[in-house]
Amino acid sequence: MDMLPIKRGVLSVTDKSGLAAFASELAGFGVELISTGGTRKALKDAGLTVKSVSEVTGFPEIMGGRVKTLHPNVHGGVLADKDNPEHMSTLDKHGIKTIDMVCVNLYNFAKAVSEGQDLRSAVEQIDIGGPTMLRAAAKNFHSVLVVPSPVHYPRILKEMKNNDGKISLALRKELAAETFALVSEYDSMIAKYLAEHDA
Template sequence: MELLPIRRAILSVTDKSGLAEFAAFLSGNGVELVSTGGTKKAMTDAGLPVTAVDQVTGFPEMLGGRVKTLHPHIHAGILADKDNPEHLETLEKFSLKPFDLICVNLYDFAKAVAQKADLKAAVEQIDIGGPTMLRASAKNFHSILVVPSPAYYGEITEALKANKMQAPLALRHKMALETFKATSAYDAMIAEYLGRA
């Protein structure tokens, strides 16, 4: 689809700069916000209505936070092709709701390395759910808008304002490209660290 209406979003970010303003813009334009842990707290503290991921999945965060978003209620909603009637029928059959915007930035692995964390502590700063959501969203950019960094909040806000809360395909394509660049750089950093650890 050329213009994607933005109605439901997941926000799960390590870098919370600009988060309250961006989330307030989305919420103020009727977008349902879903979030995890610290991101949810930051938005709740800003007075925004937010649904916890565990309310969506029906499972609590577990394994010390390692498992939060790895669930069909999240990933089916991210990966569904909204132009494919079979995908939409599957969502309906299993009472799954699609997402339209995924805003994720990753655990700060570089900071853990810079602080000379030991190998076990550094490994705990390798994000799993974040890259999974980012890559799934970037793959499915025809049906979802992915936001991999606060650096894009302004551009995305302006594009949504200009298009009545609909994300143009060209913007979604651009964000998918930037997302794959970001996840590739993240994996390269981890590989480089493990190669010398």
């Protein structure tokens, strides 16, 4: 689809700069906000109505937050091709709602490394759910907007204001390409770190 209405979005960010203002504008467009942990707290503290990912999955965050978004109720909603009737029928069959936007930035692994944390501590700063969400949304840019950085908030809001709450395919594709580059850079940094440090 060319113009994608943004009705439901997942926000889970390490860098919370500009987050409350961005989410407030999204809420003004009627976007249902879904979030995790610290991001959800920040949004609730800003007076916004936010659904927890646990409400969507029907399962609590476990293992200290290692497992929270890795669930069919999330990834089915992100990966469904809205132009594919079979995909939409599958969502209906399993009671899964589509997700139109994924706003995620990653655990700051570079910071852990710069602080000289030991290997086990640094490993805890390797994001799993974040890259998975970003890659899923970027793959499905025909049906989902991926937002990998706060730098894009103003442009996204401007486009929504100019298009009755919708985002163009051109912008979605551009951000998908940037997202894959960011995730690749993140993985390369981790690979280099692990190769250079003893177990």
